[in-house]
Amino acid sequence: xxxxxxxxxxxxxxxxxxxxxxxxxxxxxxxxxxxxxxxxxxxxxxxxxxxxxxxxxxxxxxxxxxxxxxxxxxxxxxxxxxxxxxxxxxxxxxxxxxxxxxxxxxxxxxxxxxxxxxxxxxxxxxxxxxxxxxxxxxxxxxxxxxxxxxxxxxxxxxxxxxxxxxxxxxxxxxxxxxxxxxxxxxxxxxx
Numbered sequence: 001x002x003x004x005x006x007x008x009x010x011x012x013x014x015x016x017x018x019x020x021x022x023x024x025x026x027x028x029x030x031x032x033x034x035x036x037x038x039x040x041x042x043x044x045x046x047x048x049x050x051x052x053x054x055x056x057x058x059x060x061x062x063x064x065x066x067x068x069x070x071x072x073x074x075x076x077x078x079x080x081x082x083x084x085x086x087x088x089x090x091x092x093x094x095x096x097x098x099x100x101x102x103x104x105x106x107x108x109x110x111x112x113x114x115x116x117x118x119x120x121x122x123x124x125x126x127x128x129x130x131x132x133x134x135x136x137x138x139x140x141x142x143x144x145x146x147x148x149x150x151x152x153x154x155x156x157x158x159x160x161x162x163x164x165x166x167x168x169x170x171x172x173x174x175x176x177x178x179x180x181x182x183x184x185x186x187x188x189x190x191x
Contacts (some may be wrong), residue, residue: 001036001037001039001040001045001057001059001072001076002128003034003035003036003037003040003147004032004033004034004045004163005032005033005034005035006026006033006155007022007026007031007032007033008030008033008035008167010033010042010062011033011044011062014044014062014063014069014134015044017145018102018172020102020105020106021106026028026089027106028090028108028109029046029047029087029101029104029105030049031044031045031046031047031167031170032045032047033045034059036042039070039107039149040059040070041061042061042062042063043059043061043070043131044059044060044062045057046058046059046060046086046101048077048081048084048086049089050079050084050089051089053079055079055084056071056072056077056078056079056081056084057071057072057076057077057081058070058072058075058081058086058101058115059071060101060102062120063157065179067099069115071115080122081115082114082120082122082123083122083126084117084122084123084126085097085112085113085114085123085124086101086104086112086113086114086115087101087104087109087110087111087112087113088112088123088126089130090109090110091112091130092110093108093111093113093130093131093132093185093187094130094131094133094134094186094188095110095111095127095130095131095134096110096111096131096134096135096136096182096186096188097111097112097113097114097127097134097135097136097137098110098111098112098113098114098136098137098171099113099114099116099117099137099138099143099171100113100115100116100172101113102172103136103170103171103172105172106134106171106172106173106174106178106179107136107171107174107179107182107183107188108179108188109188110183110186110188110189111163116139117138117143117146117147118143118146119146119150119153124130124150124153124154127150127154128153128154129161131158131160131175132159132160132186132187133154133159133160133161133162134162134163134164134182134186135147135150135151135161135162135163135164135183136164136168136171136182137168137171138166138169138170138172139166139168139169140169145162147163148163151163156165164185166181
């Protein structure tokens with residue numbers, strides 16, 4: 001999208017309030033801001049990278065009013081975002097599957113987001129390439145049902161799939177201690 005820029009004070013403040021390190025997010029996840037824009041004003045630009053190249057994007061509003069996420073249209077992406085795993089390029093032998101980009105940021109490299117609890121066959125195939133797969137969705141009943149559905153789909157492939165429970169309502173709210181434990185359990189290594 002147009003009007004992308006470096007993260008200004010407002011974006012950094014928003015991320016810090018949610019206990020993220022803006023500099024780390026820029027370095028690892030290549031985040032930018034979108035300032036004055038007719039359609040996407042005051043949003044965090046989140047590029048989706050596959051095989052080292054940007055193929056799509058989504059945005060996150062600063063705050064929770066209105067539509068939180070707005071993603072690329074078909075015409076604006078070379079691969080549909082629902083065919084990708086956000087963060088998949090940063091994972092090696094293990095993948096912690098989460099719902100959204102902010103959940104992936106909290107866990108760090110090795111986490112991959114589906115852009116919601118719904119998943120596509122293309123996403124299942126990409127997840128199945130990892131020998132160790134951990135599904136960590138929100139604690140609500142619908143999300144847990146989808147986690148079980150995803151695990152059933154992945155059972156047809158070689159490798160291990162484990163559904164994990166979160167000690168927070170949402171993986172994006174995990175404490176630093178919980179993230180360290182999760183990374184150790186999922187064989188992701190230290191941050």
